[in-house]
Amino acid sequence: MTSTPAPAAAGAAPALRLRDLGKRYGHHVALEGVSLDLMPGRVHVLFGENGAGKSTLISMIAGANAPSSGTIEIGAHRGAFTSVGEARAHGVRAVFQEFSLIPQLTVAENIALGEEPTGRLGLLSRAAALHEAQRVVDALGFELRPEAKVDELPRGKQQMVEICKAVREAPRVLILDEPTASLSEHDTQALFTLVRKLRAAGTSIVYITHRLHEIAQIGDEVTVLRDGRRIATVPADTSEGRLVELMTGRAVSDIYPPLPPLAPGAAVRLALRGVDTRDGSVRGADLQVRAGEIVGIAGLVGCGKSELAQACFGLRRIAHGELAVDGSTRRFGHPADAIAGGVWYSPPDRKRDGLVPMRAARENMSLSSWRFGELAGRRLRRRREAAMVGRLAAQVDFPAARVGEPVANFSGGNQQKALLAKGLAQDVGVYLFDEPTVGVDMGARRSIYEYLAKLAASGAAIVLVSSDLPELMGLSHRLHVMRGGRLVAEFDRADFDEGRILEQFFE
Structure with missing residues (x-):
């Protein structure tokens, strides 16, 4: 299927063009016939459910994944990027949802990674790296110490380090994948200020978010993906209800369900x-x-x-x-x-702290029950486990037919549902x-x-x-x-x- 490109601004040349971009994994089609024009000085929002093809699309733009078909055009380049380094050489920078930091290194070392400053003798200059990191941090208004070790930082501050890495040098195309997911409202506004500065300077920005209220605040246009195809490109001020309808293919009434009333004298x-x-x-x-x-x-x-x-x-x-x-x-x-x-705690980093990604969703859901729930005992009763996991999957709307697959195979939404189910597996x-x-x-x-x-x-x-x-x-x-x-x-x-x-x- 070939899609008509999203409309370009009159008289302006796109910063980057995608033509009939597709990606297949065996018989599975992750992306098919997507064409887009990304314009300079515009914020182009990608919107869609988990599994719609957003991550696949941006991974190809950033050089982390090779397309099965189609072309990427930027400057004199025509074809596909063979590496992240090649994409960066053409001015494409990305902040992915999954961090690419080295925990044992400092903030400054991570920001400079791959482009480390050197002194007169050609040796790495730690002082220059610290100075450059402080410049970027100050420009963004983030509260970060360049000398701090990354593994000592909470997830929100690690997100800030990723953003600093990407904008150390003004990019031609900047990809931001859920950049505010772990940021407070204050730090989100600092990021939005940066995005507006980059937009004013002519950077083309690809912005992925699941927070509907951010789209009108920061976006110019929105491309909706569903099942690996481009459904529509619409103005960023399109109503939230219409965006959700385009994303899911069905009307969605209210996002938040009614809260149960609190009983008088509740314990x-x-x-x-x-x-x-x-x-x-x-x-x-x-x-x-x-x-x-x-x-x-x-x-x-x-x-x-x-x-x-x-x-x-x-x-x-x-x-x-x-x-x-x-x-x-x-x-x-x-x-x-x-x-x-x-008492049960569900951590913010589900992959690192909440789930065992390479084990089956079934095993992840039932894991704590082996000691604290109905599966506790010297022997694991598979039939009892299967019955319990079936109930849990139904409670959290997890695809029950796939509970035997490794949890790493699932979208972020279904991974989170597996973690929620894990919390229900004991009293x-x-x-x-x-x-x-x-x-x-x-x-x-x-x-x-x-x-x-x-x-x-x-x-x-x-x-x-x-x-x-x-x-x-x-x-x-x-x-x-x-x-x-x-x-x-x-x-x-x-x-x-x-x-x-x-x-x-x-x-």
């Missing part, structure tokens, strides 16, 4: 009183979450919101204060103690969800949101940590703001106001 299932962590990341935290309640935690990257959830799960040591679950004071020394005590009453929709498309998000609402309706207490403020406002009964390791403000649902909440992010 407190999780309580924190004056909690300080040993590492100082959380200070004086007081928090209550009742049965059937979803409490959101918002704040800047590094504010302590993830650390708060981790302290409740035994991943960070509590130095002072009290943690109570269902009225009983607890002190978890290890995540296993927390699960046994009825738990308190759930801590840390960035549960990172890298998840809008169709899968709706399933996850419904899952959270049903979980709350069943009487669970839920703490929802997210960098997506509209998501928190759409899903929470109450919302707390963290700043500098402290819970500094609380809002009831009736009082939610994005401007007032954002004000509390800053001193």
Whole structure:
């Protein structure tokens, strides 16, 4: 199938042209006949569900993947890029959803990687690398120390390092794949300021996001992909409802499901009183979450919101204060103690911390149940496991026919569903969800949101940590703001106001 190229601006030559680009893996067609003109000084948004072909398309533009058919045209180049280095030589830079950092190196070393500055004798110059990194960090307005080791940084700051790498030199074409997934609203706006500067300087920007509200803020036009084909290219101010309809092929009513009402006098299932962590990341935290309640935690990257959830799960040591679950004071020394005590934590980096990518989805879903759930015992009962996994897959809308495949084979949305199912495999009453929709498309998000609402309706207490403020406002009964390791403000649902909440992010 050949698609008509997206329209070019009158009189302007495209910065990059794609003609009938396709990619096959054996009999599987990942992308077919996609043609696009990417214009200089424009932000072109790619929108679609996981598996629609977005990642395949940008991997070919960036030289990380070779097309099976079609051509890429930029300057005098015609054909396909044979490597990332060749794409970079033509001015194409990319920030992928999956980080390409070397954890043992510093921020400055990662930013300079592959283009390290040298001194007069041709030796690597650490001082020059630090100076250059500081220049890029300052230009972006990010809070990063160039000498810090990357493996000591939270995911949000690692995202900042990836962005710094890509824009160290002004690119001709910049690809941003879910760049705000782990950024706070403040850092997102800093990134948007950079994007607008690059657009004004003539850079062509390809922007992938699953956050609908970002499209009109930063985009000029939107190309919707579905099942590996270009469905339409429309203006960025197209209504959210129409975009979702183009993406899924069906109308979607409201993104967020109705929240279950909180029962009068509902029991407190999780309580924190004056909690300080040993590492100082959380200070004086007081928090209550009742049965059937979803409490959101918002704040800047590094504010302590993830650390708060981790302290409740035994991943960070509590130095002072009290943690109570269902009225009983607890002190978890290890995540296993927390699960046994009825608390579950879903981490933000599902591939590194939540799943075993090369093992079957079935095994990932049932893993913790082997010790804490109905599968506990000396022998693994395969029939019982199959029955349980079938129930779990149905609960989270996971494709049951594929539970035997390695979880690495699945889209981000289905990987997240496998992680959610894993949390249902034992008797738990308190759930801590840390960035549960990172890298998840809008169709899968709706399933996850419904899952959270049903979980709350069943009487669970839920703490929802997210960098997506509209998501928190759409899903929470109450919302707390963290700043500098402290819970500094609380809002009831009736009082939610994005401007007032954002004000509390800053001193």
